Amino acid sequence: MEKNQLYLALNAGQQNTEVLDSTPALEIASVYGTSIPDLPMLPTTLIHLKSLLSCDVVDLAALTNVVRGDLGLTISLLRIARNAGWTSKAVPRLSEIIVGLGIKPLKAIVGGIPVLSAQICSGPGIRACTRFWMHAQLTGLVSEELASFSPGLNPEDAYLAGLVSQIGKLPVLLGWRIPELESGDAVNFGSSLARAWGLPGLLTEVIEGDLRPTSIAAQSYRQIVTAAREWVQLLELVTDSDLERVSG
Secondary structure, X not given: OOHHHHHHHHHOXXXXXXXXXXXXXXXXXXXXXXXXXXXXXXXXXXXXXXHHHOOOOOOHHHXXXXXXXXXXXXXXXXXXXXXXXXXXXXXXXXXXXXXXXXXXXHHHHHHXXXXXXXXXXXXXXXXXXXXXHHHHHHHHHHHHHHHOOOOOOOHHHHHHHHHHOOXXXXXXXXXXXXXXXXXXXXXXXXXXXHHHOOOOHHHHHHHOOOXXXXXXXXXXXXXXXXXXXXXXXXXXXXXXXXXXXXXX
């Protein structure tokens, strides 16, 4: 049995009370006096999590991969880590957040996160919302791959930067009726959300790079993410064209 599997198996019946007592895990974040709803997660994410968390021995690597592949769940865990203040890293590792929480608290957190549905995406539709979640994951993966060839950049940080880089589109996509967020563009929305949710500084800088000066490190990650977004757009364009030919 691998060390990470053994640790989570032993930790499955425990609860990190220091983390849970220090913050209400998924409290509504406020920006400019308004409430921002919690982000949902994909139905497939919930199915995979239930399967993994029901095992006597939980595979940390597999669990982390499922978590990091979902935009809503990832942001929820980043918020918890930030609010609890128990991580020393500028951009925390999702695997460390999972281990720090333990299995029982993680199950409770997952149970409190809404699942992406037709009702939540009543505007553009469930298909558009699901596609955005997948687009965010793909942008993260391409960013991670590009960063692996760039000395001085951390691929895990690049993945998260790519994953959250377009959260400014969420208010319109999910039909949030928040007056203070109804006037402005996606960059302004993204900056407001990143700050309201307390995302790590590096990720926030990447999101709002067009609004204010950023650090040299953030500029490097922003270049990687920009290139990744271009690759993803091209890939999706080619894929859509192929699907249209097949369906036609």
